[in-house]
Amino acid sequence: GENVEQHPSTLSVQEGDSAVIKCTYSDSASNYFPWYKQELGKRPQLIIDIRSNVGEKKDQRIAVTLNKTAKHFSLHITETQPEDSAVYFCAASKNSNYQLIWGAGTKLIIKP
Amino acid sequence: GAVVSQHPSWVICKSGTSVKIECRSLDFQATTMFWYRQFPKQSLMLMATSNEGSKATYEQGVEKDKFLINHASLTLSTLTVTSAHPEDSSFYICSARGQTRENEQYFGPGTRLTVT
Numbered sequence: 001g002e003n004v005e006q007h008p009s010t011l012s013v014q015e016g017d018s019a020v021i022k023c024t025y026s027d028s029a030s031n032y033f034p035w036y037k038q039e040l041g042k043r044p045q046l047i048i049d050i051r052s053n054v055g056e057k058k059d060q061r062i063a064v065t066l067n068k069t070a071k072h073f074s075l076h077i078t079e080t081q082p083e084d085s086a087v088y089f090c091a092a093s094k095n096s097n098y099q100l101i102w103g104a105g106t107k108l109i110i111k112p
Numbered sequence: 113g114a115v116v117s118q119h120p121s122w123v124i125c126k127s128g129t130s131v132k133i134e135c136r137s138l139d140f141q142a143t144t145m146f147w148y149r150q151f152p153k154q155s156l157m158l159m160a161t162s163n164e165g166s167k168a169t170y171e172q173g174v175e176k177d178k179f180l181i182n183h184a185s186l187t188l189s190t191l192t193v194t195s196a197h198p199e200d201s202s203f204y205i206c207s208a209r210g211q212t213r214e215n216e217q218y219f220g221p222g223t224r225l226t227v228t
Contacts, residue, residue, distance in 0.1 A: 041224070043221050045219075
């Protein structure tokens with residue numbers, strides 16, 4: 001069935017450095033790729049999303065890239081800060097049912 | 113805009129009882145609502161998709177007679193966990209899809225269910 005693979009499962013970076021999280025998806029019909037940040041016990045918070053007609057999108061320190069041919073998309077966080085520590089999820093959906101297929105999550109740890 | 117509320121935020125119930133969780137879209141009409149369950153240190157698992165006025169579509173492995181979903185209006189969906197057991201203890205999150213940004217889902221704050 002449809003699935004989204006996410007790597008790494010844990011990422012530890014020094015404060016100020018960059019963090020990259022990668023996802024691959026299996027369904028070529030997927031056309032919407034959001035990234036969520038989830039803190040313990042809280043709801044997922046949309047931090048950035050990209051649609052299949054765009055290759056890259058940036059919002060301040062956060063950027064997402066999409067390679068439709070390879071079915072890869074990645075989250076890039078630059079100048080990481082302690083408050084970036086959380087679990088990040090990628091997801092993919094398509095217009096036929098709008099269901100989100102979730103990655104397994106990446107625990108991002110920012111070391112001071 | 114696009115606020116989704118969920119009630120209660122946490123609940124403790126005894127094994128064998130039923131618990132109802134409400135999900136409301138406060139400032140928009142939700143064409144579709146989704147119910148998720150999340151176990152500790154795991155991803156969100158879609159339980160069911162509900163469209164207003166029609167029966168919910170359950171994912172494989174989710175018992176529809178145990179997890180009753182009602183989507184009576186464009187702003188309210190409810191999930192009832194019937195005859196709850198300790199293994200039903202989890203974090204339940206709803207999300208709602210609006211009519212403008214079609215793909216985007218807006219999440220409720222979640223309900224922590226503990227069955228003793």
